[in-house]
Amino acid sequence: MYFGSVKFFKHLIYTVFFGWLAIATFLAVFFGVKYGLEAKKNSEAAALASANASEETSAETLFLRMIGKGCSSEEILDIIKNNDVSAFEDYITKYAEENPGIFGETISAGAAADDGSADVDTAAEYTKLYPDLYAENPPSEFGEDDGTVYLTFDDGPSANTHDILYILNKYNIKATFFFCGGTDEENMARMKAVADAGHTVGLHSISHDYEKIYESVESYLADFYETYNCVYEATGIKPQIFRFPGGSINNYNRLTYKQIIAEMTRRGFVYYDWNVSGEDAVHDANWTSIYNNVLTGIENNTSDKAIVLLHEKQQTVYVLEDVIDKLIADGYHFGQLDNTVKPINFSYID
Secondary structure, eight states: OOTTSHHHHHHHHHHHHHHHHHHHHHHHHHHHHHHHHHHHHHHHHHHHHHHHHTSOOOHHHHHHHHHHTTOOHHHHHHHHHHSOOTHHHHHHHHHHHHSTTTTSSEEOTTOOOTTSOOOEEOSOGGGGSOTTOSOSSOOSSOBOOSSEEEEEEEEESOTTHHHHHHHHHHTTOOOEEEEOOOOSHHHHHHHHHHHHTTOEEEEOOSSOOHHHHTSOHHHHHHHHHHHHHHHHHHHSOOOOEEOOTTOSSOTTOTTTHHHHHHHHHHTTOEEOOOSEEOOTTSTTOOHHHHHHHHHHHHHHOOSSEEEEEEESOHHHHHHHHHHHHHHHHTTOOEEOOOTTBOOOOOOSOO
16 A cells, blocks of 8 residues: 555655755845845946936935835935935935935034034024914814714815805715915805805915925925915915825925925924725716715724715715715714814825
């Protein structure tokens, strides 16, 4: 009988031995290839840094090129640590010059004396811009939530503003509008109608030009200040809350978002991202997709509240009443944001 025989155990030993040998060979090849690709990527990134060191290349452009090569922030730091690339000293210098305050307090070059003293500039220049651009009543603490649904509408005012107001009024629901503004008489009337109806008026961006506004803190403040004044002129309200175009962390502000958030927080404004999105601004959005996105997002939400991102789109008007009907039937209640509501904020950790 073969099973249990000496021949059987002999074949079993051969099978196990060669099986382990095959696995070991596969792992060696796999990790060898992976290491080789990583080393090649790091080498290319290091070469890229050296090649651009003598060019008039901005620190942001150089960084983004390295990101484009597939390098993470950690890998870029590894390149600095493991490669003798003097170009990175120039890179860090450029980056510090283009982003004052990024490393905290800025010590003036050549200011250090023999006694160890130094002239320290403790505030970036942009903190002196727009001295009237401060929230009037910054919150001292945030309240707790109990499953409230906050409907928020971006990119208004628009031709759909009054239709949205009509539906909200029908259900006696107060919502939040993050306005881009508009100086023409019609759009100013639309913003005033929202304010007069008792909804929360927040700020978005008058230009909505991601590349421009996220270029620097100064650029963001300029856009925000223009939006602020436009909305204030139309409504008589000085908004205390806002929403970043594209959310607080996006592909356009990787180098500036920390500074911008810190400066806006210092000025007392509160920003709100979202944890449910209707995806109503995508090109193929329709009644079914928006309806399912909102309801599924709220159902699967693990937070103590749902901040729902919607836009002033025609397709949003079509589905809004049905969404509200369903949420009411499911026992949800609605609220409007103000600066005492604890924000939902994005993070890279999430």
